[in-house]
Amino acid sequence: MPKDKLLDISLSTIEIFCQVYVKKNAIEVANHLDLSQPKVSRALAALRNVFDDPLFIRRESQFQATDRAHDLYPLFNEMLACRQQVDLLMRGVTGAVHDHVEIATVPQLEVNLTQSVKQAAYRVFDSELMVSTSPWGELTQQQLLNDEIAAAICFERANDRAILSKSVIQHRGGYLVAREDHPIWQAPNVDNMIDYPLVKLRTMPFPANKSPLGNYAKRVGKQLEIYATAPDLGSAANSLLKSDAIIIIGVKGAVNFLRNIKGLRAQQIELVQDNIILENFSHPTVYLWLRLDASGKVTTPFWLQHCLEDYILSMHQ
Template sequence: MKNTPFDTLNLNLIKVFLSLYESLNTYRTAKQLNLSQPAISRHLQKLRYAFNDPLFVKVHKGLKPTNKAHFLAEKLPEIWRDLEEVINHEEEFQIEKLSGQLNIALHPLYIDLLSDKLFIELKQRASNVQLVISVWSNDTEAQLLEGKLDFGITIDPLDMSKEVSQRRLPKLYAKLYLNNQHPLIDEQINQHTFSKYALAILHVRGWNEHITYTERYLSRFGVTPKIEYRSPHPSSILNVVSQTQLLHPIVANYYDLSSEQVSKKFIYIEDSPLMLDSAFCYHYRHRNSPIHQWFYETIEDMLQHEYRRDHVQLESVAPCFDARAETIL
């Protein structure tokens, strides 16, 4: 029976191929894999023999992939990662054994809500993990697909690649912060409120420098809000709100807020409290990963606690309501 390329291929050569395809340079590949350049050249010869194709041809500034190489580079990475996951799978996942750097992206509305809680939880349970949090931006989807981010939390739903899985998280109430002397302090906040008073908005580059979710959502009611102040710092926004009639829509609870100056009110749309859907996003190759499952459940508990806290407060001022899920911020 004739051997196929798979029968004669050393699987370690796949790592060499993927590195070569990314760098298109034997020197950089050798450095990345801690091998010598002659060793990389020998591995490339074996790859060419196994696939019966040159795979890479020399050009002035390095290597140029053939059509066969492009085909392999499209198919192999996910197969390779799935194979790694199967081989490295542990029957019982122990968070205490986790180590290394964890890279996640949080939607700006969840930075204050989750970042410190996640760090403290990891510090107590997995002290060898270094947590790196970035703000969800226009590049986040690509970084999830490229493996540069482990997962992300954002407002849902998003129109993303089918390779990015989105698991729903508990809904959260939309809120508005305003000066205690504001004319609206005893009024219900609804979509019409935003046509009467200017806003102070959390400004994050790569997320809402052109148009905010508030503007997009209110446009369906024919409302164009006036945004007078933008800042990346919540403390600055709250300071401005405390001294003006500007309104600040957000999902986060500011627990260190001085109630003597600023108050929180819930936002209503057609007499129902407005809620935000959120999602846990990750590359689908991690769909069976116990690490991602642990983080999903941990974040789910954190958001569920936040929801219950707001729910109790909302019931105390409006015992009967029908909460509906919408996205505004």
């Protein structure tokens, strides 16, 4: 491989490669990095030309990495980590860090978030960082623009051009959670689900905070009862334990949190049933909001961006 060919490869191209390696889908990567699909394709084509290898082979609508791609990923990922360190140097914050970082987020993506950011900060700065979370809501966009929070995690795009909405992952497949002795477990299908009250979280991953299950109930001439709107997973668990209410959640990390509470049971909804529930709804997408400066550059440090993206992905595994 001629060295001059590799010198022509930019870090942005390397980032595209790493994202395709992780997400296995070019469309998701284009949305995530706010790029056009042709640009993602051109980046991969450039790397294929340099290494004389296909790098990714399309199988069943996903990209499968070749052996060469598996070898390159850790090296390229390390290069991006080095860019992070350079970014910190340019900002003049090596050896020093803000005393406090606040992330606005939704209840489904709050479990262990502060610990994840603390650990990432310690690896970069070798010092403790105070981290807190706040509820994502109507004021979040302005808080981010005012630099009152470092970033936000939510289920919709920001409508201000000074905020980058990075599409991180689209989750598919919901989980039903209820008391372990709940009668729903005898036949956990959608027609039985709508006979029981629903616990909603304060932020639903659907337009106008609608419940797809409630929408299905209306289609069949029924009215779904809302038992409670919970501000967090702990409150949701309490409501489930003391009632015949059920909840449906799509973020696996949040499901595991509830599953580990004594007295609760969680089970993935069968694909056919899930498709019935989600009729007329798109699969939810998780977005990471980052503030842009006047030149269009992201102001959030790279280490924090990387940490939050990794956290979101890990919560869906």
